[in-house]
Amino acid sequence: MTRTVLIAGAHGQVGQHVTELLGAGEHEARAMVRDEDQTDEMESLGAEPVVADLTGDVDHAVEGCDSIVFAAGSGGDDVFGVDRDGAINLIDAAEDAGVDRFVMLSSMGADDPESGPDALEDYLTAKAEADEYLRQSGLDHTIVRPGELTNGSGTGTVEVGDDIGLDAGDIPREDVARTLVAALDHDELVGETFELLSGDEPIQEALATIAPN
Template sequence: MENILVAGANGTTGKKIIALLNKSQHFNPIAMVRKEEQQAYFKNQNIQTVLGDLEADVTSVFTNPIDRVIFAAGSGGKNVLGVDQEGAKKLIDAAKKANVKKFVMLSSMGADKPEEATQLQEYLKAKHNADEYLKSSGLNYSIIRPGTLTNESQVEMIELAQNLNKHGEISRADVAQTLVQSLEDKTAPNATFEIIKGATSIQNALNKIS
């Protein structure tokens, strides 16, 4: 079993990621949370937690062995520079020092050209900078850029391309599934791609860029 650190585990998408990992025969989820009171939700399910604040020093979250990382954290617009950008960079640095095998980043559609956005430009610029930092880190990575997130049920069917050149929606459940399936070394190695709801199974879509 490999230990998977999930940054942003307490978020809506983060909890779905943890649930998928918890059912896996290969991965052991470790929920990274910012506050002690957030630990109970996971401890009640016998899921290991670690305290870590992306606005502070995060090296301690790698005290125990971590094999792979999923970054699904976000400030919700409250501190995009400190969390979405610099927090991500700090976790990438710490992951590199800890020799993690792969870093899977939850980004956002539009992060490739934030200057063209009419909304959320500051957020998209922060995500862009974090993505570029990961690309230059030397770590094996997958950067997933979903369209507008919804709370619809999982369908496990997506449309995937490096640039879809169109907007669309996708459920958080399908995003979580895509992130988890991207953890493998040979799945979308060092790849950046966009996803929306579509007609191809997640596995088949990922296989095309592996």
């Protein structure tokens, strides 16, 4: 099935990997960016750019899309405005537009924000509230919660689970992006939330273990 996929946060570090993967694949990629100056870069990655801000009107960005990958992040500058309220804004727009599939980039530790580092508590709380809003929506969703992100080269192999532990390891952003894109085509992952780290299992095989038929 060929999808038209909106990438929220397409110019971010994970988002650029997602955009490039989708732009080179069978799906149609629509890259959402806040700055008009970023559109040429998105086109070079094989995506159709659309300028929109998560904190404002995003209806035009969602129009015509059947799937969304939410890879946006505030970088710590406005966690409740972007990571929570921005996600909620996009979820509402997706429901109104009849979007079929929503894959959310969350974070390991979002289930219990108070147990994480003090510096991350607001971020994890924002992610937790956005995740719960998505769960309560009518969207076919999957929530992916990676551990610490690195800029190393991806290996294509991961570990997945539901209680890995916040300090258990890390994962390259490239492999997170590969997992987000792969999750789009795994219908058995609808309604699932899982944690993600570097590991020994190929991504497709790992995803197949989360909700086996």
